[in-house]
Amino acid sequence: MAVKVLVVDDSSFFRRRVSEIINADPRLEVIGDAVNGKEAVEKARTLKPDVITMDIEMPVMDGITAVREIMKSNPTPILMFSSLTHEGARATLDALDAGALDFLPKKFEDIARNKDEAISLLQKRVAELARKRVFMRAPVRPSSPVAPSPAERPLTSSRTAVSSGSAATTTLSRPAPAQVLPAARFKATGKQYQLMAIGTSTGGPVALQKILTQLPGSFPYPIVLVQHMPATFTAAFAARLNNLCKIGVKEAEDGDILRPGTAYLAPGGKQMMLEGRPGNVRLRIIDGGDRMNYKPCVDVTFGSAAKVYHDKVLSMILTGMGADGRDGARMLKSAGATVWAQDEESCVVYGMPQAVAKAGISTEDLPLDRIAERILIEVGLA
Structure with a gap:
């Protein structure tokens, strides 16, 4: 039909x-x-x-x-x-x-x-x-209720978080069952990190907003974000996130030095690469390249992160069409880094996360509502 x-x-x-x-x-x-x-x-x-x-x-x-x-x-x-x-x-x-x-x-x-x-x-x-x-429009599935997580409780910060509606919460909300059981608590792996990296496409703006607004201003690592988005959109999107989040968010510029508690959004139409060594890493913003299907490209940023940070990267692939991020995530995994993927039901389009999951690259498939909670536990903030 x-x-x-x-x-x-x-x-x-x-x-x-x-x-x-x-x-x-x-x-x-x-x-x-x-x-x-x-x-x-x-x-x-x-x-x-x-x-x-x-x-x-x-x-x-x-x-x-x-x-x-x-x-x-x-x-x-x-x-x-x-x-x-x-x-x-x-x-x-x-x-x-x-x-x-x-x-x-x-x-x-x-x-x-x-x-x-x-x-x-x-x-x-x-x-x-x-x-x-x-x-x-799926029916309620009472077998897997999710209780409010530690990440969903207010976090002390010098900046004020502003609540905002999202497509994910609007379209995926379900009537709560009569009895809500606490969700299983995640366990930290004990790995040490120096960078968090996130790649996404279709559905990504809402997913990124949902995750980043739950991170405290004291988040201990820099964050690099790659969202497939036109060049005229990324500055506005970064400004919106910066107003909503406790962490700082900016559109990445050539020469930016990575700082803890700040997220750098790859500019549309360009490629974002990392260079240097941990503790003194700069961003290189270069021409998108006529032969590249994606500008910015998750593979490019993730690949350069693997070369600089090796196993000290906490990375994740969120909702999006296609398979961008699979090769970069494979490079990260080969270097010993952690790779997670968003689960199918909470994705707008289960393309990019599926490519990583099917290739056996991701170690965990997570619902969007609990990714921030999982991050905070993994880095020792919850």
């Missing part, structure tokens, strides 16, 4: 263009369209699509408000279309907070080297997001 798609945009030209691309894939079928957010909310309820594509700026009701309303009444995977501007980046991040799972630029030429590649990418994104609908 074809994936049913609702296309939402106030531009008749764009609705037609997106519908033609989607209908060209035999796996997909556009079952309706809407010209504003209010109509989108109504049609989401009556048509029950598997996936919704949503514009942000629309009359009557904007896309962000529509996402929030749809996630309350009829949780559905939503793909946002955004302009590649600073304001577009902020609005897109707001939409992800409201419950959208992914985004693409409205100008398809900004996301691909040619027309055919852009068409294929849109079709693949829609097909992948459709798989998430099963988990968004």
Whole structure:
């Protein structure tokens, strides 16, 4: 059965263009369209699509408000279309907070080297997001309740954490069973670390926010973050995380010296590498490279981390499409470092973590809700 798609945009030209691309894939079928957010909310309820594509700026009701309303009444995977501007980046991040799972630029030429590649990418994104609908509406599984973890309790810090909604909590929340048993406590491995590294793609902004906002300002190691994201988005995303987190978060710059308690986000369109020796490590930000599929690329950053820090890296691969990070994670594991992967149910797209898990590289597969708890126990802060 074809994936049913609702296309939402106030531009008749764009609705037609997106519908033609989607209908060209035999796996997909556009079952309706809407010209504003209010109509989108109504049609989401009556048509029950598997996936919704949503514009942000629309009359009557904007896309962000529509996402929030749809996630309350009829949780559905939503793909946002955004302009590649600073304001577009902020609005897109707001939409992800409201419950959208992914985004693409409205100008398809900004996301691909040619027309055919852009068409294929849109079709693949829609097909992948459709798989998430099963988990968004899955029945309660009382056999594996999770109690509030130590990481979810307030942590003392000189900076104030700001709570924020997320797609993960919106789409994956389940009614609590009558009796909630405490979740099994993780055990630290006893390994010593000097760096934490995280790689992610589709669904990553929400996942990173959920994890990083639970880390204390006294986190003892520097953190490098690789999120597949356009160049105009990474500065806005880093600023948002910095406002929400107790740790410091910044878009990485060439020559940055790694400091404990600070996370460095790889800039979009570039590659981030580490050089030096532990205690005096600098970041090199270099051209993305025409032959590289991902800019930034997790493999590049993880590979350089393995050369500098060897076995002293705590790394993890989070939600994302494709297999970026597998080769870099393999290099880390060969050096004796620790590699974890996000589990399937809590991923927006179980591609990158699956590639690491299937290759036997990750030692633990973790639900998003407990990754921060696992980190704090592993590094001796819980």
